[in-house]
Amino acid sequence: MNRATTLGVIALGVVVCLTFGTLAAVALRADAVARLGPADWAAVRFTLWQAALSAALSILLAIPVARALARRRFPGRTVLVTLLGAPFILPVIVAVLGLIAVFGRSGVVSTVLGAFGAEPVSIYGYHGVILAHVFFNFPLATRLILQGWLSIPAERFRLAASLGLRPHDIARMLERPMLREVVPGAALVIFLICLTSFAVALTLGGGPRATTVELAIYEAFRFDFDLGRAALLALIQFALGAGAALIAFWVAIPGDMGAGLDRAIRRWDDSVLHRTRDVLVVGLAMLFLALPLAMVVVNGLPGVLSLPVQVYAAALRSILVALGSAGLTLILALPIAVYAVQRRSRLIEGLGYMTIAASPLVIGTGLFIITFPFIKPSDLALPITALVNAAMSLPFTLRALVPALAATEANFGALADGLGMHGLARLRYLWLPRLRRPIGFALGLAGALSMGDLGVIAMFADTHNATLPLQLFRLMGAYRMEDAAAAGLLLLLLSLSIFWIFDRGGRVNAVR
Amino acid sequence: MKAISFVAGAALATVASTASADTLTVYTYDSFTSDWGPGPAVEKAFEAECDCDLEFVAMGDGAELLARLKLEGARTDADIVLGLDTNLTAAAKDTGLFAPHSVTADWSLPIEWTDTTFIPYDWGYFAFVYDKEKVSNPPESFDALAASDLSILIQDPRSSTPGLGLLLWVKSVYGDKAAEAWAGLNDQVVTVTKGWSEAYGMFLEGEADLVLSYTTSPAYHLIAEDDDSKAAIAFEEGNYMQIEVAGKVASSDQPELADKFMAFVASEAFQSIIPTTNWMYPAVTPKAGLPAGFETLAQPGKALVFSSEEAGALRKPAVEEWLATSAK
Known part of the structure; x- marks a missing residue:
């Protein structure tokens, strides 16, 4: 075994321990006395139900938007498609803050409704949870489905036009078959994301009626300190996640629309009605996405320089956690990527993706049970948060690194071997320069995800070691909405900055 | 390197924050x-x-x-x-x-x-607090509350002492029929907050008509804010004491x-x-x-309270009963 393989095995070992080791620790702790009450089963049902509904609504809304974006060319379209990726690195709690400002009792929508004498709307409860999930996932669905649309070769539309096919024929013969291939995979990805939802349910869930399994784990831990029940729920959570992930792998069959010459798609089935509808659809979608964020900026701006000192301290902690988590992600991902590429093993890569099915709270609970006899939990709150965040970012990091590394090895591997370039030299002179872009992107992503994370930290932290998202959650709890808005703006800026700086750093002077 | 210095930094911060x-x-x-x-x-x-x-x-x-x-x-x-x-x-x-x-x-x-x-x-006594300018005809019993269409904010009995107090209040009034009483109230519950602060803050923002708080809460508005618009309701069945x-x-x-x-x-x-x-x-x-x-505060006709032993024995089954009814 060479050094690279050893490191790869160690990194994989860490990942397996984090996913299965913590699960085992939790399972061992789940004694026979623990049992699940009707409320726990209600949480399981609600989790599945809200995830399914969130996925369905996201897809239903995304189809018209994706169709409009696929067949229209307008200034700013590219920027818009890029922005559809932004919710991914948006801190959940900031989005929740924006959604409350728009859809809450004293929000924009209620004010407009009030002007017409209608009752104000309330955002707390299951509909708030689903609204927030749609806000996060409908842009993702739009991007996935847009890719499907753009995968239909331009020649097909040309052929359809010359055959005189009408819009509904095109829909039947080209678009619906494409949707049949793309939609199940996209729906399952969203289902999986909503399945482990915690921060949304914590902030908007209305008590026992809108509790996810992830939130029930938190409550068993924080409210009852019932480790046995937390463990049982953790097992259920893992089973749900793993089940959905397996189905997702099984369903996601690549589509085959035939090859084209990648010429720009031109559509001949246009009409004023279509055009109006597309403008309306894209406009509404943008409003839905931009308004909550605009509210965060508008509400947060006045107070951002006069925040309580604890908020700045929390921001500093968040920056440290994000940097630590980004670094840890890379330390884990690079050896696994090298190992997977050298062995040409999909299995190794797949093991690295495993954390996507794991729940951060389960990992957190497991680490707690393991370390509890030795160390006071609040002392470990920040390192554990950084580690768990790193594990959660690993799949995305691998996704960016493995193909780039495989290409590098295919192009330069033989040359490097011929030069006897191994170990650190290969890392320094071949991998790092060639992988600068994906590494920058991955670090930025991991940093931003960690910066905005409100999960494990909520379980362990006390007043002295809150991160910025937790501090923001507490400000919201105390109904100090002005400070909360300002803290939200700060968090938003920090998340976007850390992503931009790393991603940018990967591009500057990068070997192209 | 970043990770290592971070962990070291976190460890140092921990040492520094330990009590002097x-x-x-x-x-x-x-x-x-x-x-x-x-x-x-x-x-x-x-x-x-x-x-x-x-x-x-x-x-x-x-x-x-x-x-x-x-x-x-x-x-x-x-x-x-x-x-x-x-x-x-x-x-x-x-x-x-x-x-x-x-x-x-x-x-x-x-x-x-x-x-x-x-x-x-x-x-103090737990009580539902309302705004006199918004609610003209406050319900004076649990039955009247359940029959009204007023929205309510309550706290989670697992995390909050007022939430637990309400649970035992309902238990002391309805006994074995507490689950049915909850079924009648639940459709009016806007949300169940983690703590008292969240619920009271939401009430002040106008998110609901009534909030579970104390008979003494209106004193805050009266004395600190010179605002006599808030009032607490003394229930006919009595109010539970904390x-x-x-x-x-x-x-x-x-x-x-x-x-x-x-x-x-x-x-x-x-x-x-x-x-x-x-x-x-x-x-x-x-x-x-x-x-x-x-002296202006509502005085309950009857003070309800379980002894700490009774409350201790009732707490778990009452919470489970409430969860089972409220999760539906």
């Missing part, structure tokens, strides 16, 4: 430590006479304090836990984490105080300072701060009596 020699750490609930709560005044008054540093650590709402203490066990930094109530003292004693007290005082409570572990620091308590942690590294603080809690200095900061009745009425304005 003469710090008394008091775990309490959020609203106690807020700027307008008793925390700042109590800290100032006690530090003036103890030559020490009094540090409040806010841990969510009252019931979360207990879970937190179980989580930390004997390793906890807490010397005093302030903010449990008599519905939780049985469970708190079972943890074995508390030491007996040696405080004697002339308690002005509606019941006789015999607990040897915890001492009361204030008390007695909030403080206890000394057995593993405290400052046992003498902790004893001093326990005695301070029963003293005039502490008790005179309570009415107009925590907005509850003091456990020992100050020499000057209650502040002007308290």
Whole structure:
């Protein structure tokens, strides 16, 4: 075994321990006395139900938007498609803050409704949870489905036009078959994301009626300190996640629309009605996405320089956690990527993706049970948060690194071997320069995800070691909405900055 | 490298934040430590006479304090836990984490105080609070409340002492029929918040007609804000009573300072701060009596309360019953 393989095995070992080791620790702790009450089963049902509904609504809304974006060319379209990726690195709690400002009792929508004498709307409860999930996932669905649309070769539309096919024929013969291939995979990805939802349910869930399994784990831990029940729920959570992930792998069959010459798609089935509808659809979608964020900026701006000192301290902690988590992600991902590429093993890569099915709270609970006899939990709150965040970012990091590394090895591997370039030299002179872009992107992503994370930290932290998202959650709890808005703006800026700086750093002077 | 220096930094920060020699750490609930709560005044008054540093650590709402203490066990930094109530003292004693007290005082409570572990620091009646300008015909019983279409904000009984109080209030009124009573109320519940602060804040923002709070809450608006628009309802069935308590942690590294603080809690200095900061009745009425304005508060015709043993036995099944009904 060479050094690279050893490191790869160690990194994989860490990942397996984090996913299965913590699960085992939790399972061992789940004694026979623990049992699940009707409320726990209600949480399981609600989790599945809200995830399914969130996925369905996201897809239903995304189809018209994706169709409009696929067949229209307008200034700013590219920027818009890029922005559809932004919710991914948006801190959940900031989005929740924006959604409350728009859809809450004293929000924009209620004010407009009030002007017409209608009752104000309330955002707390299951509909708030689903609204927030749609806000996060409908842009993702739009991007996935847009890719499907753009995968239909331009020649097909040309052929359809010359055959005189009408819009509904095109829909039947080209678009619906494409949707049949793309939609199940996209729906399952969203289902999986909503399945482990915690921060949304914590902030908007209305008590026992809108509790996810992830939130029930938190409550068993924080409210009852019932480790046995937390463990049982953790097992259920893992089973749900793993089940959905397996189905997702099984369903996601690549589509085959035939090859084209990648010429720009031109559509001949246009009409004023279509055009109006597309403008309306894209406009509404943008409003839905931009308004909550605009509210965060508008509400947060006045107070951002006069925040309580604890908020700045929390921001500093968040920056440290994000940097630590980004670094840890890379330390884990690079050896696994090298190992997977050298062995040409999909299995190794797949093991690295495993954390996507794991729940951060389960990992957190497991680490707690393991370390509890030795160390006071609040002392470990920040390192554990950084580690768990790193594990959660690993799949995305691998996704960016493995193909780039495989290409590098295919192009330069033989040359490097011929030069006897191994170990650190290969890392320094071949991998790092060639992988600068994906590494920058991955670090930025991991940093931003960690910066905005409100999960494990909520379980362990006390007043002295809150991160910025937790501090923001507490400000919201105390109904100090002005400070909360300002803290939200700060968090938003920090998340976007850390992503931009790393991603940018990967591009500057990068070997192209 | 970043990761390593980060971990080292976190470790250093941890060492630096550990309590110095003469710090008394008091775990309490959020609203106690807020700027307008008793925390700042109590800290100032006690530090003036103890030559020490009094540090409040806010841990969510009252019931979360207990879970937190179980989580930390004997390793906890807490010397005093302030903010449990008599519905939780049985469970708190079972943890074995508390030491007996040696405080004697002339308690002005509606019941006789015999607990040897915890001492009361204030008390009050749970009640639904409303805005007189918005609700013209407040319901005067649970049945009337369930029959109305008024929206309600309540707290989670697993994390919050008012939430648990409401649960036991309903239990004491309806007994075996409590689940049906909850089924009647649940469609009016806007949301169940984690703690009292969240619910009361939402109520003030106009998110619901009624909020579960105390008969003494309107005093805050009357005295601090000169606003008499808020009122609490005395129910025909009676209102459930809450007695909030403080206890000394057995593993405290400052046992003498902790004893001093326990005695301070029963003293005039502490008790005179309570009415107009925590907005509850003091456990020992100050020499000057209650502040002007308290005489306007609603007086329940009947005070309902379970003994701490009864409440301790009822808590778990009542929470499960509520969860099962409310999760539907």
